[in-house]
Amino acid sequence: MTSAGTPGELRLYRRDEIVRTPPQPRLSPHDPGLKEALLTTEFAGTGPREVLLVGVIPGEVRTSVGLSPAVRSAVPAAVAEVVRELDRLGVPARVRAVPLPLDPWWERA
Amino acid sequence: MGKRITVDPITRIEGHLRIDVEVDGGKVSNSWSSGQMFRGIEEILKGRDPRDAWIFTQRFCGVCTTVHAIASVRAVENALGVEIPINAQYIRNVIIAAHAMHDHIVHFYHLSALDWVDVVSALKADPAKASALAESLSPWPRxxxxxxxxxxxxxxxxxxxxxxxxxxxxxxxxxxxxxxxEVNLLAVAHYLQALEYQQKANKVVAILGSKTPNIQNLAVGGVANAINLDNQAALNMEKLYMIKDLLDEVAGFIQQVYLPDVAAVGAMYAEWLGYGAGVTNYLAVPDMPLDSKGTQFDLPGGTIMGGDLSTLKLIDSFQEPYFRDNVTESIAHAWYDGDWDKHPWDEDTVPKYTDFDAEKKYSWVKAPRFGGKPMQVGPLAQVLVGYAAGHPIIKKYADQVLTTAGAIAKAKLGPGVLHSTLGRHAARAIRCATFSELALKHWGLLAANIGKGDHTIFTPFTFPAGEQRGFGFHEAPRGVLSHWVVIRDGKIANYQAVVPSTWNAGPRDEKGQKGPYEASLVGNPVADAEKPLEVLRTIHSFDPCLACAIHTVDVEGNELSRVKTLA
Known part of the structure; x- marks a missing residue:
């Protein structure tokens, strides 16, 4: 998520904010991103009714595996935002009595 | 020197493809194609089990995953001399055909049609006239x-x-x-329909491949699709007919919508049949093998030099020395350590980045050459090889497109017009229509062979001690793909993939010969340097595909224009 702020800070966006600026001409099938996917499904009549993008400002952006420490520590807060949104939509998440530890596959030995 | 224009996808990290052109007097006078991303999977493969390589190589890309799986298992089978069961060959072929149809449909309608179609103009169309025009061109019921x-x-x-x-x-x-x-309205209608049919084609890949992207059903030595007509969990009649229904529907769309649409657009932009030829040496490899060894094929491969169809030289086996001995890659202008020109088996991939310098090194893409010459790859190469060789299906659809476009443009169009920007789009539609028949043919061959009671899907093999070298090729949607492997005592000692967009998007070589993208842009008109639509048209016609990067989303900033013009 490109935004002014400190790495690890959350940014939440709704549909209108995501599509506010028009998409640019693309060269390759790899170029289309979230905005294009959203607009294409809308034109085809199959777009989602509810859109919430939960983003995190990255610590560093380069070729490597894994998350920067700032983004990694933001994961619980990002999950909490998703849970809050589900609550708002009337489909509350069931919370585990004992939360599982964060266990990304790329950190396993 | 005229204006310098840079087209660069600035919203993605690492970036993909950057195109620089110099425009002088409304025409492109010079150009550079630069791959902006390093691909290091070859290095990761060293020391690993060759049977696992295809799983890794699929991750070169998020679009053409299947193709790297196919080329990789073929390379290892070639090194070990493994012949796969005919069922495995047919199952792979149906996946190859379905993937290609999905990919070609998406490319034309969703990634490049908007270079030619003005959507706003469709608002002014008379729907009755649009319908009448469409029905004069095709029996399509929609x-x-x-x-x-x-x-x-x-x-x-x-x-x-x-x-x-x-x-x-x-x-x-x-x-x-x-x-x-009216034509713009028709194109928008078909844009929407194409979304449905590309999905149907991709479903076939998912049914046989277990999922897509990144199929799971391959193995060095065959496939992992258990065949058992009495078992719900295996490949049975129900699944076979699910596949056939999907292939039938997709064939209808390709033959009745895609093919006539391309002919109509081609006719209405006939001047683009005169731009964008670039490198007219063509290279295609045969595909859709009909036997276990790979000596008979339903799609032809070969070379054509200097745009002259009479120079056709066929490539007709998975063991073909003409292909094996002629491929090299040059790093004279690529960001790798050294200045060599090597055969893929002897290459290394040691990155050495030194900023963009048009005179020295300016791309992550190496420059592949065939017998020292730059070659254009892709559907056009395969269609021209097929046309020259008298391939009946390719010739039928090529003549159909040329006749339809000629009738609309009121001109006589021969295969010579295919050496162009629009010719590449036409060739892709012709190849796609050819696949629409071959997919069903190979489905039929598979069903008939299973009907004979042959359920074999795998040939067991062992790794001999010492060194073996192999190569595997596949005619992917964007053209010739080859994987090259050196195995030592059962482990990968070296691995190289020479991919289609490397052939086309590669930089100059040590002799200064331009790659196909670069050569095709020279002479293109540019009406408005701030909006170089014409540059996008020619680059899009190649169906560029440089590997994936992570997408970062910029919601707050205004996305900077990716087109930079320098006076």
Whole structure:
């Protein structure tokens, strides 16, 4: 998520904010991103009714595996935002009595 | 020196493809193609089990995953001399055909049609006229006046809502746009229908491959699709007929919509049959093998030099020395350590980045050469090879497109016009139509062979001690793909993939010969340097595909224009 702020800070966006600026001409099938996917499904009549993008400002952006420490520590807060949104939509998440530890596959030995 | 224009996808990290052109007097006078991303999977493969390589190589890309799986298992089978069961060959072939049809449909309608189609103009169309025009070109049942009215109403409601949605990224009203409102409306209707049919083609890949992207059903030595007509969990009659129904539907769309649409667009932009030829040496490899060894094929491969179809030299086996001995890659202008020109088995991939310097090194893409010459790869190469060789299906559809386009343009069009920007689009449609027949043929061959009671899907093998070298090729949607492997004592000692977009998007070589993208741009018109639509048209016609990067989303900033013009 490109935004002014400190790495690890959350940014939440709704549909209108995501599509506010028009998409640019693309060269390759790899170029289309979230905005294009959203607009294409809308034109085809199959777009989602509810859109919430939960983003995190990255610590560093380069070729490597894994998350920067700032983004990694933001994961619980990002999950909490998703849970809050589900609550708002009337489909509350069931919370585990004992939360599982964060266990990304790329950190396993 | 004229104006320098850079087209660079700035919204993605690492970047993909950067195109620099110099424009002088309304025409491109010089150009550079630069891959902006390093691909290091070859290094990761060293020391690993060759049976696992295809799983890794699929991750080169998020679009063409299947193709790297196919080329990789073929390379290892070639090194070990493994012949796969004919069922495995047919199952792979149906996947190859379905993937290609999905990919070609998406490329034309969703990634490049907007270079030619002015969506805003479709609002002014008369739906009855659009329907009548479509029905004069094709028996497709979804070209009715009602269908056209519904699409136009949808478009109107989008515009009334103050936005054009996905279509806002086009260069509307650009002086180089020139279809009638009716043709534009028809194109928008087919854009929507194409979304459905590309999905149906991709479903076939998922049914046989267990999922897509990144199929799971391959193995060095065959496939992992258990065949058992009495078992719900295996490949049975129900699944076979699910596949056939999907292939039938997709074939209808390709033959009755895609093919006539390409002919119509080609006819209405006939001057683009004169731009964008570039490198007219062509290279294609045979595919859709009909035997276990790979000596008989349903799609032809070979070389054509200097645009002269009489120079055709066929490549007709998985063991072909003409292919094996002639491929090299040059890093004279690529960001790798050294200055060599080597055969893929002897290459290394040691990155050495030194900023963009058009005179020295300016790309992550190496420059592949065939017998020292740059080659254009892709559907056009395969169609020209097929046309020259008298391939009946390719010739049938090529003549059909040329006749239809000629009738609309009121001109006589021969295969010579295919050496062009629009010729590449036409060739892709011709190849796609060829696949629409071959997919069903190979489905039939598979069903008939299973019907004989042959359920074999795998040939066991062992790794001999010492060193073996192998190569595997596949005619992927973007052209010739080859994987090269050196195995030592059962482990990968070296691995190289020479991919289609490397052939086409590669930089100059040590002799200064331009790659196909670069050569094709020289002489292109550019009406408005701030909106170089014509450059995008020619680059898009190659169906560029440089590997994936992570997408970062910029919601707050105005996305910077990716087109930079320097006086």
């Amino acid at each position: 070209n009715s006046k009602r269908e056209m009215e519904a699409v136009q109403a949808k478009l109107k409601s989008f515009v009334a809502g103050g936005q054009l949605g996905i279509f806002t990224n086009g260069y509307w009203g650009h002086p180089a746009m020139r279809l009638s409102p």
